[in-house]
Amino acid sequence: MNLATVILAAGKGTRMKSELPKVLHKICGVAMIRHVLKAARGAGSDRIVVVAGYGGELVAKAIEGQGEVVFQHEQLGTAHALMQAASLQDHRGDILVLCGDTPLVTPETLKRLISAHQQSNASATVLTAVLDNPAGYGRVIRNDGGTVVKIVEHGDASPEELAVREINTGIYCFKSRGLFADLARLKPDNAQGEYYLPDLIGCYAGEGEVVSAVSADDPAEIMGVNDRCQLAMAHASMGARINNSLMVSGVTMIDPRTVFIDAGATIGRDTVVYPNTIIQGSSAIGEGCVIGPFTQIISASVGDNVTIRQSLIEGSEIGSNSVIGPYSYIRPGCLLGSNVKVGDFVELKKVEIGKGSKVPHLSYVGDAVLGQNVNVGAGTITCNYDGEKKWTTVIGDNAFIGSNTNLVAPVRVGSGAVVGAGSTITKDVPDHALGVARDTQKNIPEWSRRKKTGEKQDKEPD
Ligand code: UD1
Ligand code: CA
Numbered sequence: 001m002n003l004a005t006v007i008l009a010a011g012k013g014t015r016m017k018s019e020l021p022k023v024l025h026k027i028c029g030v031a032m033i034r035h036v037l038k039a040a041r042g043a044g045s046d047r048i049v050v051v052a053g054y055g056g057e058l059v060a061k062a063i064e065g066q067g068e069v070v071f072q073h074e075q076l077g078t079a080h081a082l083m084q085a086a087s088l089q090d091h092r093g094d095i096l097v098l099c100g101d102t103p104l105v106t107p108e109t110l111k112r113l114i115s116a117h118q119q120s121n122a123s124a125t126v127l128t129a130v131l132d133n134p135a136g137y138g139r140v141i142r143n144d145g146g147t148v149v150k151i152v153e154h155g156d157a158s159p160e161e162l163a164v165r166e167i168n169t170g171i172y173c174f175k176s177r178g179l180f181a182d183l184a185r186l187k188p189d190n191a192q193g194e195y196y197l198p199d200l201i202g203c204y205a206g207e208g209e210v211v212s213a214v215s216a217d218d219p220a221e222i223m224g225v226n227d228r229c230q231l232a233m234a235h236a237s238m239g240a241r242i243n244n245s246l247m248v249s250g251v252t253m254i255d256p257r258t259v260f261i262d263a264g265a266t267i268g269r270d271t272v273v274y275p276n277t278i279i280q281g282s283s284a285i286g287e288g289c290v291i292g293p294f295t296q297i298i299s300a301s302v303g304d305n306v307t308i309r310q311s312l313i314e315g316s317e318i319g320s321n322s323v324i325g326p327y328s329y330i331r332p333g334c335l336l337g338s339n340v341k342v343g344d345f346v347e348l349k350k351v352e353i354g355k356g357s358k359v360p361h362l363s364y365v366g367d368a369v370l371g372q373n374v375n376v377g378a379g380t381i382t383c384n385y386d387g388e389k390k391w392t393t394v395i396g397d398n399a400f401i402g403s404n405t406n407l408v409a410p411v412r413v414g415s416g417a418v419v420g421a422g423s424t425i426t427k428d429v430p431d432h433a434l435g436v437a438r439d440t441q442k443n444i445p446e447w448s449r450r451k452k453t454g455e456k457q458d459k460e461p462d
Contacts, residue, residue, distance in 0.1 A: 002046060002091075002092060002093030002094070003043070003044055003045050003046060003093055003094050003095075003096055003114065004045060004046065004047040004048070004049065004088050004091045004093065004094075004095050004096070004176070005040040005043070005045040005047070005048045005049070005095070005096040005097070005098060006048075006049045006050075006051060006082055006085040006088065006095060006096070006097050006098070007033065007036050007037065007040065007048065007049070007050045007051065007067070007097075007098045007099070007100050008051050008078055008081045008082065008097065008098070008099050008100060008170075008197075009021075009023040009033055009036075009050055009051055009052055009053075009059055009099075009100030009101075010051050010052055010053025010054060010056070010071075010072040010075050010081050010084075011053065011054060011075055011081075011100075011101070012053075012054035012055075012075065013025075013054075013101065013226070015226045015227040016226070016227060016228060016231070017227075017228075020055065020058075021052075021054050021055030021056075021058060021059055022100070022101055022225070022226075023036075023059060023062075023100035023101060024055065024058060024059060024062055025225070025231055027103055027225075027231070027234050027235050027238050027263075028235060028238045028239055028242060028260075028261070028262050028263040029262030029263055029264055029265075029280055029281060030262065030263040030264060031062050032100060032101060032103040032225060032234075033050070033059065033062060033063065033100045033103075034062065034063075034066075035103035035104070035238075035263070036098050036099070036100055036102065036103055036105070037050075037063065037066050037067060039098070039105050039106060039107050039110060040067075040096065040098060040110075041066075041107075042106075042107025042110070043096065043107045043110035043111055043114065044107075044111070044114075045096065047068070047088070047091070048066065048067035048068070049067060049068045049069075049070055049085045049087065049088060050063055050067045050068070050069050050070070050100070051070055051071075051072050051081045051082070051084050051085055052069050052070070052071055052072070053071060053072040053073065053074075053075050053081070054075065056069070056071050068087070070084045070085055070087065071084065072084045076188070076194055076195050077188065077192070077194030077195035077196055077197070078099075078170070078194075078195070078196060078197035078198070079183050079186045079194075079195035079196055079197040079199065079200060080194070080195040081197075082097060082183060082197055083180060083183050083184065083195075086180050088176060088180075089176075089180050091176045092176065092177075093176060094114065094117060094118070094173050094174065094175060094176060095173070095174045095175075095176045095179060096110065096113075096114065096171075096172075096173050097170075097171065097172045097173075097174065097197070098110075098170075098171055099170040099171065099224065101224050101225045101226065102169065102170055102171065102222060102223070102224050102225070103225065103234060103238070104220065104221045104222070104223060104234060104237055104238060104241075105127075105169075105171060105216075105221050105222055106221055109127070109216050109217070109218075109221055109222075110127075110171070112214055113125060113127045113171065113173050113214045114173055116212060116214045117173040117212065117214075120210060120212040121210060122173075122175075122209075122210040122211055122212040123174065123175050123178075123204050123209040123210055123211065124172060124173070124174050124175070124200065124201055124204050124209070124211050124212075125172065125173045125211070125212045125213065125214060126140065126148065126151070126168060126169070126171070126172050126198075126201055126211070126212075126213050126214075127169045127171040127172065127213075127214055127215075127216055127222065128140045128166050128167060128168060128169060128213050128214070128215050128216070129166070129167055129169055129215060129216045129219040129221075129222045130165050130166050130167075130215060130219065131165055131167055131219050132165070134164070134165050134166075134167045135154065136154050136224075136226070137154060137167035137168060137169075137224070138151045138152060138153045138154065138167060138168035138170075138198050139151065139152050139154070139157055139161050139162065139164040139166065139167060139168070140164065140166040140167060140168055140213060141161060141164065142166075147205070147211070148201060148205060148211050148212070148213050149202065149205045149206075150198075150199075150201060150202030150205060150206075151168045151198035151199070151201050151202060153190060153191070153192070153196065153198070155190075155191040155192065156190050156191050166215070168198050168201075169216060169222035169224075170197075170224060171222065172197070172201075174200075182200060182203065182204075183195075183197075183200065185203065186199050186200060186203065187199075220237050223237070238263065239260055239261070240256070242261050242262075242263060243256040243259055243261060244256075246261065246267050249269060250268075250269030250270060251267045251268075251269065251270075251271050251272075251273060252270075252271070252272040252273065253272075253273045254272070254273070254274050254275055255275040258275040258276045258277075259273050259275065259276075259277050259278075259279075259292075260277070260278045260279070260280075261278075261279045262279065262280045262281055262282075262283070264281060264282040264283075265279045265280065265281065265282065265283040265284070265285070266283075266284045266285065267279070267285040267289075267291075268285060268286045268287030268288070268289070268304065269287050269288075270287055270288045271285055271286070271287060271288060271289040271290070271291060272289070272290050272291070273291050273292055274290070274291065274292030274293035274295075274309075275292060275293045275294075276292060276293050276294045276295075277291055277292035277293065277294070277295045277296075277297075278295070278296045278297070279291070279296075279297045280296070280297065280298045280299065281298050281299030282299055283297050283298065283299055283300050283301070283302070284301045284302070285297070285302045285306075286302055286303045286304035286305070286306065286320065287304045287305070288304050288305040289302060289304065289305060289306045289307065289308070290306075290307045290308070290309075291308050292308070292309065292310075293309070293310065294309075294310045295308050295309065295310060295311050295312070295313075295325070296311075296312045296313070297312075297313045297314075298312075298313070298314040298315065299314065299315050300313045300314060300315060300316050300317065300318065300330075301316075301317045301318070302317075302318045303318060303319045303320030303321070303322070303338065304320045304321070305320055305321045306318055306319075306320060306321065306322050306323070306324065307322075307323045307324065307325075308324040308325055308328075309324070309325040309326045310325050310326035310327050311324050311325035311326065311327065311328040311329070311330070312328075312329050312330070313328075313330040314330065314331060314332050315331075315332030315333060315334075316330050316331075316332060316333065316334035316335065316336070316348075317334070317335050317336065318330075318336045318340070319336050319337040319338035319339070319340060319355065320338045320339075321338050321339045322336055322337075322338065322339060322340040322341065322342070323340075323341045323342075323343075324341075324342045325342070325343070325344070326343075326344050327344045327345050327346075328342045328343065328344070328345075328346050328347075328348070329346070329347045329348070330342065330347075330348045331347065331348060331349040331350070331366075332349070332350070333349065333350035333351075334348050334349070334350065334351045334352075334353070335351075335352045335353070336351075336352075336353045337353060337354050337355035337356075337357070337372070338355045338356075339355050339356045340353050340355065340356070340357055340358070341357075341358040341359070341360055342358075342359050342360075343358075343359065343360035343361050344360075344361055344362070345361065345362045345363075346359050346360075346361065346362065346363045346364075346365070347363070347364045347365075347366075348365050348366070349365075349366035349367065350366060350367050350368075351365050351366065351367070351368045351369070351370065352368070352369045352370065353370045353374075354370060354371045354372035354373070354374065354397065355372050355373075356372050356373040357370050357371070357372060357373055357374040357375070357376075358374070358375050358376065359376040359380075360376075360378065361378040361379075362378045362379050363376055363378070363379065363380045363381065364380075364381045364382060365380070365382050365393075366382055366384045366385075366390075367382065367384040367390050367391065367392050367393065367409065368382050368384070368392060368393040368394070368395065368407075368409075369392065369393075369394045369395070370395045371395060371396045371397035371398070371399070371415065372397045372398070373397060373398045374395050374396075374397070374398065374399050374400075374401070375399075375400050375401065376395075376401045377400075377401050377402045377403035377404070377405065377421060378403045378404070379403050379404040379405075380401050380403070380404070380405045380406075380407070381405070381406050381407070382407045382409055383406050383407065383408045383409060384409045390409075391409035391410040392409055392410055393407045393409045393410070393411055393412075393413075394411075394412040394413070395407075395412075395413045396412075396413060396414045396415030396416065396417065396431060397415045397416070398415055398416045399413050399414065399415060399416060399417045399418070399419075400417075400418045400419070401413065401419045402418070402419050402420050402421030402422065402423065403421045403422070404421055404422045405419050405420075405421065405422065405423050405424075405425060406423070406424040406425065407419075407425050408424060408425060408426045411425055411426065411427070411428060412428040412429070413425065413428070413429045413435065414428070414429055414430045414431030414432065414433065415431045415432070416431055416432040417429045417430065417431060417432060417433050417434070417435060418433075418434045418435070419434075419435045419436070420434065420435065420436035420437075420438065422438045423435060423436055423437040423438050424437050424438070425437055444457065444458065445458065446458070
């Protein structure tokens with residue numbers, strides 16, 4: 001097709017009131033600029049040039065080899081920004097111009113724009129939209145015959161022009177021939193004193209060049225993100241899009257309005273997602289799972305048929321058929337095999353757990369390796385930190401750790417070994433041995449009765 005794309009992304013985004021360049025703000029877990037890059041690739045671009053400026057180094061880093069970066073050192077307007085992509089001067093074909101702050105546009109809409117541009121043999125084609133509330137956008141002004149004659153920015157528009165509801169989306173397709181020379185002819189005669197790219201449309205129309213316009217079917221697709229309110233709206237729009245596409249592919253959501261799935265996450269079919277669930281980063285959830293309610297999964301991989309309720313899981317792997325929660329906290333670096341149970345009020349950190357093992361209640365297990373079919377009793381704590389260093393606890397296959405045990409690392413409990421409840425284990429327990437480390441119980445007969453009556457005790461307690 002021979003299509004090059006320029007993404008304008010040099011603006012600071014003053015209205016965001018942020019240190020971070022606007023195009024690096026995330027929508028559904030992915031920087032705005034990366035959504036735009038994806039749309040450009042989807043539309044069939046052979047070459048992508050990103051115009052960076054404010055925070056340019058950060059923007060260049062976020063693009064990571066997905067496009068060429070050129071810098072606009074002073075932000076003198078959108079036309080001036082496009083001029084910085086003059087490396088495309090010799091490009092033969094069309095140039096698609098996208099804005100880094102219009103992240104919801106789809107490849108389908110862009111393809112429609114490009115094909116209309118080519119069919120009408122236009123010098124420029126602008127993507128427009130009809131909005132109920134066009135405030136803030138440039139208005140598309142047509143003559144009586146319906147031909148586009150110019151675009152007027154909100155701040156420069158007359159009252160009649162402000163009443164126009166057809167707006168400029170900031171997305172255009174240009175013939176590359178002569179484009180850069182034509183841009184150089186524009187003047188900053190406007191309220192902002194900037195070089196406006198939309199002025200090129202009026203310039204072409206005035207010179208009798210063919211200018212055409214294509215209207216986006218779904219106005220939500222072309223919304224520009226200029227402030228945090230619009231950022232939230234874009235988030236809602238894209239979130240709904242992600243949820244719908246997952247539901248179409250076979251995921252059940254009890255209340256999709258309260259389910260937030262990042263753009264990079266995947267969920268297998270027949271998984272049911274309960275309300276108030278957040279699945280972030282590049283998390284991958286298998287098939288037939290039950291996730292939520294009130295669950296947050298961050299960059300974790302979850303096998304098939306796993307149940308996770310009211311829990312927080314980050315940077316870990318959960319094997320198939322496991323049951324997690326309610327109220328489990330699985331911190332980064334955990335690797336759980338299949339059929340594992342991690343129950344209520346259990347915190348895990350950097351733990352490997354073999355298949356069939358259980359940590360059902362009220363435990364902290366950190367820096368540990370547990371074999372298969374291990375049972376960790378309620379209230380077990382791995383004492384992994386001596387104030388300076390972290391130490392590892394190893395528990396062999398089929399071991400049984402009694403409730404309320406402290407395992408003072410480094411320590412190893414052998415395969416098939418049993419630890420008596422309430423022990424503080426400081427030495428290794430050999431395979432198949434019983435390790436008990438607690439004081440022996442003593443009973444003093446009649447003690448409480450005598451205490452009440454004031455009788456002399458046989459032997460006073462220590
Ligand atoms: C722009 C359009 C407006 C349109 C709207 C659609 C202009 C003058 N106006 O307005 O007609 O309705 O988008 O969302 O083009 N940028 C640069 N360098 C600059 C200035 C801007 O790279 O010197 C980039 C920004 O980073 C941003 C994009 O261009 O990604 C649009 O700039 P912005 O200031 O947001 O323009 P709007 O006022 O939204
Ligand atoms: Ca904008």
